[in-house]
Amino acid sequence: MDENKTHLVFTPTSPAQLSFIERVDNVNDELVDALRIPGMQIIIYGPSGAGKTTLLINKLNQLYESQVITRCMVGMTMEQIILDGFDQLNPYFTSECVSSEKISISSDLKLSYFGLKTQIENYFQEKSQRLLPMQLTPQRLAYYFGHSNNCWVLEDFHKINEEEKIKLSQIMKVFMDSSFEFPELKIIAVGAVDSAREVVQYDPEMKQRVSEIYVPLMSDNEIAKIIYKGEELLNVSFKSSLIKRVQRFSSGLASVCHYLCLNMCTNSGIYVTADEKINLNEDDFDKAVEKYVKASSDTLKEIFDRAIKVNRVRKYNNPHIILKAILQLGKDGLTHNEILNKIQKTIPDYPAGNLTTYLKQLQHTTRGEILRYDKNAGNYSFSSPFVKAYAHCLLTNQAKKNISLDEVQIPLNELTKIFIKSFMVQFDNGK
Ligand SMILES: Nc1ncnc2c1ncn2[C@@H]1O[C@H](COP(=O)(O)OP(=O)(O)O)[C@@H](O)[C@H]1O
Ligand SMILES: [Mg+2]
Incomplete structure (x- = not known):
C-alpha cells in the first residue's frame, strides 16, 4: 500500500488532490x-x-x-x-x-x-x-x-x-x-x-x-465519497455512524468534512497511511469537534460581529431582526416569505424591501457571509451549521441575561457542548 501523508489526504484549507472526488x-x-x-x-x-x-x-x-x-x-x-x-x-x-x-x-x-x-x-x-x-x-x-x-x-x-x-x-x-x-x-x-x-x-x-x-454545495453522498477515499488512502475505518455525523456537521461544506476527518486521524496519531487498519469511533469524533471549536471560535465570533455590525442607528436593527427570525424558525433553507412572515408576527409593519436588502448583504463578505442562498432551492440558510449554532448560542444568552451582545461570554467547553448537543438533536430527529 502506498504511504500517504494525512495532511495531504484531508485538506481543509487547500484544494483536495489525493482525495478529490468527481462532482x-x-x-x-x-x-x-x-x-x-x-x-x-x-x-x-x-x-x-x-x-x-x-x-x-x-x-x-x-x-x-x-x-x-x-x-x-x-x-x-x-x-x-x-x-x-x-x-x-x-x-x-x-x-x-x-x-x-x-x-x-x-x-x-x-x-x-x-x-x-x-x-x-x-x-x-x-x-x-x-x-x-x-x-x-x-x-x-x-x-x-x-x-x-x-x-x-x-x-x-x-x-x-x-x-x-x-x-x-x-x-x-x-x-x-x-x-x-x-x-x-x-x-x-x-x-x-x-x-x-x-x-x-x-x-x-x-x-x-x-x-x-x-457549483452547488456537496450532497451527503459526495461528502461520504471523500471519507471513503480518505479511508482507503490512509488504511483507516470510520464507524458508519461517524460518517452520518460528519455529513450532518458538514452540511454541504467539504472543508468541515476534511477538518473533522483530519482531526480524528491526527488525534489518534495517524500522520501517514497505517500499516494495519485503524478504527475510529465516536470518542474520536467528539474530540475532533472540540478541536474544531477551539480553532474556529475566533472566526465564528468575527463572522457574527461583522454580520450584526450597525454603522448608524436606523429605525430597525435589520441584521439582528433577520438572524433572530431565522433562528426562531429553526429549520434550514427558508424562503424570503417565510422569514418575512415570522418577522411581521412581532413587527407587523417591517418592510419586505428591508428584508431583501439585508438578506443580500448578509451573504456578502462585509457581513461575514453569514448567510447563503441556495439558487436551486430558492432559499436561505446559515453559511455553516457552526455559525448557526454560535449565533443561536449568543442570541439566547443575551436574551436570557438581558445584556448587550458585547457582554456575552461563552467559555469554549460550553460552546463545544452546545455544538455537539445542537447537532445531536437534529440528528436524533432524523433531519
Ligand atoms: N471535489 C472535491 N473533492 C474533495 N474535496 C473537495 C472537493 N471540492 C472541495 N473540496 C474541499 O472543500 C474545501 C473547500 O473547497 P474550495 O474549492 O476552496 O471551495 P470554494 O472555492 O467553492 O470556496 C477544501 O478543503 C477542499 O479540499
Ligand atoms: Mg475558492
Missing part, C-alpha cells in the same frame, strides 16, 4: 466541455466552500499545460489585476524556463515582453503608482497569454468593485476573438455569488461564448 455529472461535464471549446470563456459561481476552486484546479491539471492564477482582493483595480497576470507570465519569457516542447517562444517575442516590462517598471518609478501604461493593452495581454499556452484564472472575482468589473467584459471579448490564433486562450472568472452576472457583467452578444457553471 455530479453535469457540473463535471459542463466544465470539461467549456475548457475544451476554443474561445469559450468561463464563469464559475456558487456558495463559498462549495468546491469551485478544487474542481477547477483538478480539471485544469487534467486538461491544461499550465495556468496563471490571479487572486482578487477587495479594492483591487482591473489595472492591478492585469499587471498581476502580466507579471506572472515572466517565467515563460525567460530563457531558462523551457517548460515544455509545446511552448516555444521566439526571441522576438521575449524581447517584446521584456521591452514592455521595462517600460512598465520605468513608468512606475516615475509615477510611483500602480497605474497601467497605455502599452499594456488587452490585445497584447492576450497575445502573451496565447503564446505561452496559458489560460487565466481570476479567483474570487466577486470581490472586485462593479465599475472595475465592467472592464473585464471587454478583455474577455479580446480573449474570445483571439481564439482562432490561440485555441487554449481563455479567462476563467470564479466568484462566490449566486448568479454568474454578479461575477462578470458581460454583453448579451457574448452569451453564446461564455459558459456559466454553477
Whole structure:
C-alpha cells in the first residue's frame, strides 16, 4: 500500500488532490466541455466552500499545460489585476524556463515582453503608482497569454468593485476573438455569488461564448465519497455512524468534512497511511469537534460581529431582526416569505424591501457571509451549521441575561457542548 501523508489526504484549507472526488455529472461535464471549446470563456459561481476552486484546479491539471492564477482582493483595480497576470507570465519569457516542447517562444517575442516590462517598471518609478501604461493593452495581454499556452484564472472575482468589473467584459471579448490564433486562450472568472452576472457583467452578444457553471454545495453522498477515499488512502475505518455525523456537521461544506476527518486521524496519531487498519469511533469524533471549536471560535465570533455590525442607528436593527427570525424558525433553507412572515408576527409593519436588502448583504463578505442562498432551492440558510449554532448560542444568552451582545461570554467547553448537543438533536430527529 502506498504511504500517504494525512495532511495531504484531508485538506481543509487547500484544494483536495489525493482525495478529490468527481462532482455530479453535469457540473463535471459542463466544465470539461467549456475548457475544451476554443474561445469559450468561463464563469464559475456558487456558495463559498462549495468546491469551485478544487474542481477547477483538478480539471485544469487534467486538461491544461499550465495556468496563471490571479487572486482578487477587495479594492483591487482591473489595472492591478492585469499587471498581476502580466507579471506572472515572466517565467515563460525567460530563457531558462523551457517548460515544455509545446511552448516555444521566439526571441522576438521575449524581447517584446521584456521591452514592455521595462517600460512598465520605468513608468512606475516615475509615477510611483500602480497605474497601467497605455502599452499594456488587452490585445497584447492576450497575445502573451496565447503564446505561452496559458489560460487565466481570476479567483474570487466577486470581490472586485462593479465599475472595475465592467472592464473585464471587454478583455474577455479580446480573449474570445483571439481564439482562432490561440485555441487554449481563455479567462476563467470564479466568484462566490449566486448568479454568474454578479461575477462578470458581460454583453448579451457574448452569451453564446461564455459558459456559466454553477457549483452547488456537496450532497451527503459526495461528502461520504471523500471519507471513503480518505479511508482507503490512509488504511483507516470510520464507524458508519461517524460518517452520518460528519455529513450532518458538514452540511454541504467539504472543508468541515476534511477538518473533522483530519482531526480524528491526527488525534489518534495517524500522520501517514497505517500499516494495519485503524478504527475510529465516536470518542474520536467528539474530540475532533472540540478541536474544531477551539480553532474556529475566533472566526465564528468575527463572522457574527461583522454580520450584526450597525454603522448608524436606523429605525430597525435589520441584521439582528433577520438572524433572530431565522433562528426562531429553526429549520434550514427558508424562503424570503417565510422569514418575512415570522418577522411581521412581532413587527407587523417591517418592510419586505428591508428584508431583501439585508438578506443580500448578509451573504456578502462585509457581513461575514453569514448567510447563503441556495439558487436551486430558492432559499436561505446559515453559511455553516457552526455559525448557526454560535449565533443561536449568543442570541439566547443575551436574551436570557438581558445584556448587550458585547457582554456575552461563552467559555469554549460550553460552546463545544452546545455544538455537539445542537447537532445531536437534529440528528436524533432524523433531519
Ligand atoms: N471535489 C472535491 N473533492 C474533495 N474535496 C473537495 C472537493 N471540492 C472541495 N473540496 C474541499 O472543500 C474545501 C473547500 O473547497 P474550495 O474549492 O476552496 O471551495 P470554494 O472555492 O467553492 O470556496 C477544501 O478543503 C477542499 O479540499
Ligand atoms: Mg475558492
